[in-house]
Amino acid sequence: MAAATSGRPRPRPLPRRFYLPDAREVAPQLLNKVLVKGRRRARIVEVEAYVGGGIDPGSHAFGGLTRRNSTMFGPPGHLYVYFTYGMHWCANVVCEPAGTASAVLLRAVEPLDGLEEMRSLRPRARSDLDLCSGPAKLCQAFSITGADDGSDLVAGVVAGALRIVDDGTPPPDRPTATTRIGLSAGADLPWRWLVPGSAHVSRRAVSR
DNA sequence: CTTTGGATCGTCT
DNA sequence: GACGATCCAAAGG
Numbered sequence: 366m367a368a369a370t371s372g373r374p375r376p377r378p379l380p381r382r383f384y385l386p387d388a389r390e391v392a393p394q395l396l397n398k399v400l401v402k403g404r405r406r407a408r409i410v411e412v413e414a415y416v417g418g419g420i421d422p423g424s425h426a427f428g429g430l431t432r433r434n435s436t437m438f439g440p441p442g443h444l445y446v447y448f449t450y451g452m453h454w455c456a457n458v459v460c461e462p463a464g465t466a467s468a469v470l471l472r473a474v475e476p477l478d479g480l481e482e483m484r485s486l487r488p489r490a491r492s493d494l495d496l497c498s499g500p501a502k503l504c505q506a507f508s509i510t511g512a513d514d515g516s517d518l519v520a521g522v523v524a525g526a527l528r529i530v531d532d533g534t535p536p537p538d539r540p541t542a543t544t545r546i547g548l549s550a551g552a553d554l555p556w557r558w559l560v561p562g563s564a565h566v567s568r569r570a571v572s573r
Numbered sequence: 574c575t576t577t578g579g580a581t582c583g584t585c586t
Numbered sequence: 587g588a589c590g591a592t593c594c595a596a597a598g599g
Contacts, residue, residue: 413591423591433584451581453592470591489594501592547591567592576598586587 376401376530381519384441388414388460388467393542393558395458395469397534402507403525405479407497408534409471410563413545414556415457417467423551426466436515437466444527446504446514453501456509458518458529472500472546472557475565483507499567537561541570 376399384391392414400407415424417437425434425447436445437459445457445468457468474497476483483496483506490496497503504510507527518529541559544552546568559566 415591425591428585431585447591448583449590450592451583451590455591457591472591499592545591549590551591574599577596579595580593582590584589 376532378519378528378530379442381442384458384460384519385462386460388416388469389556391458391460392469392556393540394536395471395529396536396540396558396560398536399477399530399532399534400471400474400503400507401528401530403479403482405482405507406477407474407503407506408477408560408565409473409529410475410560411473411566412558413470413472414558415468415470416556417461417465421551421554421556423545423548423554424466424468427550430466434466437468439463439515442517442519444509444513444516444518446509446511448511449501454504454510455500456504456507456513470500471503473498473563473565473567474503475563476506494564498565543570 392412395409395412398409415421426437430438440463441460443459445459446454448454457470460467476496487496487505497506537560541561542555543557544555545557559570
C-alpha cells in the first residue's frame with residue numbers, strides 16, 4: 366500500500382442493492398452517508414421514509430400511480446423530485462423493486478465541502494446552519510430541480526452527477542426517531558430519523 | 574425566543 | 587377549485 370494513512374476507506378457510491386429494502390429500513394442507514402455533486406459534499410443528517418403498498422397515507426403514491434409520482438414506482442436507486450407550494454423542489458431516493466412505490470425523503474444535510482457555491486445558491490441563508498437544513502433548502506444548495514426527477518444515482522460515470530457515497534462513517538447506533546414533518550395524513554407514523562445531536566437538522570427533535 | 578401569514582403554481586378531483 | 591412531504595420575514599412575548 367502506498368499511503369501511510371490507511372485507516373479511512375475510499376468513498377464509494379452506494380450500490381443498487383442498498384436501495385432494495387423497505388424505505389423504513391433504508392432511511393436510517395442513509396444517515397451519515399454523503400451527498401456529492403461536483404465539489405459540493407454534505408453529510409445526510411435527517412431523512413423520512415414513505416412506504417409503498419397502500420399502507421402509508423402520507424405518501425404521494427398512496428392513491429396509486431399518477432403522472433407526478435411515477436418515478437416512485439420505478440427501480441430503486443433513482444431520484445424522485447417533486448414540486449410543492451408553487452416554488453420548492455424536494456428530493457427522494459427510490460427504494461424497493463420497480464412496481465412498489467417507496468422512497469426516502471432527504472430532509473437535511475450537513476455541508477462539508479463546496480460551501481461557497483452553496484452560499485451563492487442560497488442567498489437567503491443567514492448562516493451555514495441554514496444552507497441545507499430542510500428538504501427544499503438542500504435542493505437549492507445542490508441545484509436539484511424537476512429536471513433531475515428519475516435520474517440514476519448509481520449507474521454510469523457522469524462527471525458532476527449527483528451521488529450518495531459511503532465515506533466510512535457508520536450510521537448512528539441509536540438514531541433519533543420522530544413523526545414526519547408537515548403531513549396532514551399519516552402524521553402519527555414515526556418514520557423520521559435524525560443523527561442525534563446534529564445542529565444541521567430542519568427541526569430539533571422534541572426534547573424530553 | 575415563538576407564532577403567524579404570505580408567497581406561488583403544479584397536480585389531482 | 588383546493589391543497590400542499592416549505593421557506594421566510596415580520597410581528598409578538
